[in-house]
Amino acid sequence: MAEPTTAPSKYRAIVLTACGGTFLAMLDSTVTNLAVPDLQRAFPSASVPDLSWVISGYAVMFAALLAPAGRLADALGRRKVFAVGVGLFTLASLLCALAPSLPTLVIARFLQGAGAAAMIPASLAILLLDGPAERRPQSIALWSTASAVAAALGPAVGGVLVEQFGWQSVFLINLPLGLIVIAATLRVVPKPESSTRGALPDMVGTGLVAIGVGGLTLAVSEGASWGWLDVRTLASAVIGVAALAFAVFRSRSHPTPAIETSLWGNRTFAATNIVSLFYGMAQYAWMLGSVLYLTEIWGYGELLAGVANTPGAFAASVAALGLARVAGKIGGPRTAVIGGLIAFTACGLWFTFGLIDHAAFLTFWLPAALLAGAGMGAATMGTSAAAAMSAPPTRFASSSGLNTTARQFGGALGIAMMAVVLQQSTGIDGTRDVDAYSNMFLFCTLMMIAALVVAVGWLKFPAPAAAPTTDVPAAAKAKG
Incomplete structure (x- = not known):
């Protein structure tokens, strides 16, 4: 590892650059949720299903290209793929803001999703390979924190921007941030030696x-x-x-x-991705369902509902960063995953059997949001660490891309199933009561329990893969 890379100031710059890209990509996965009403006013001839493509178009491309982008980052170089991804994401954000029609906006969101998919696996590879090896647990925690906090803050940020400046602002905000990240990438992320690059997948x-x-x-x-x-x-x-x-x-x-099938021979990697699938089903359904519950049952406005979720984002960051400091002493990523899922499940049981039909932010929502947020932060950090540490350094981007794909696909599946649960509980007049949301939170809780069972039964703490020559299947057998 080059000495400038290990210097504290250089490491901080790399962390800010890589996590900045991760934050942008994950923020845009949820920031547009509260922009749909304003989009409907801007494009009055569009139907609600048509408008939903502004959200799902990004999600589909994001999930579809994560794994291929991880392979390309390992082959072409993490710095190049990350810079191209941020550039495409920033350009697409400008196209979104200037879109004269809904079809143009949807196409631009597809491009945004493609750029975001390139950013995510490459950003983690930059942190793990261009930072000091002894700080890898801390790097994973910071990366996970940026991801979890961005997704949780998305509705609040979107609500504020849309209410004050209109729907275009949720895309315009990406322009200066994206340009800063591109400039920082070219300046602080070292160019990899050509010998470290592999053949194209x-x-x-x-x-x-x-x-x-x-x-x-x-x-x-x-x-x-x-x-x-x-x-x-x-x-x-x-x-x-x-x-x-x-x-x-x-x-x-x-x-x-195209797919590193050898990674799936590693028990830890396989178990981590199964956990991430179930966890993603619970996490994304929970985040969207919580906003719906606050607006429909408590009567909160969309902006207030988004802001009400910010304590959970704060708790997620504290949990992820705190556990990164002590994880090695208490059992590693496995403990973080299991502890986070237990906390998340406890909150799910609380909501399933104790949901109320009136606003009680301080006595009900705040403690629940802190508990759920801490659980999400710990689980996100733990699964990201387990996936990365169960792969050799030459496959860090591939492993993170596959793991994030599992969580994103789980999120899409969870939201779809949540919609079915809520639809079955909707009255003839189109309204939903507390029981409908109790059923929704029960679904989330069952997915958390499934993830917890897999984590307890099959997820083992992997030994850090420090040498590129490590044979993954052999390492997996040695661990079994």
């Missing part, structure tokens, strides 16, 4: 992975509005499954596979 397989994950995410995202037996839903699902199956088949024998 199988491009056919890479395309199949993107089509497969994108098709499945599209099916679960739009199934509730299209209809689960609608030809569009079924076609998306069938194409997604077929593309992924073919990609896996090609990857098993290809010299530069």
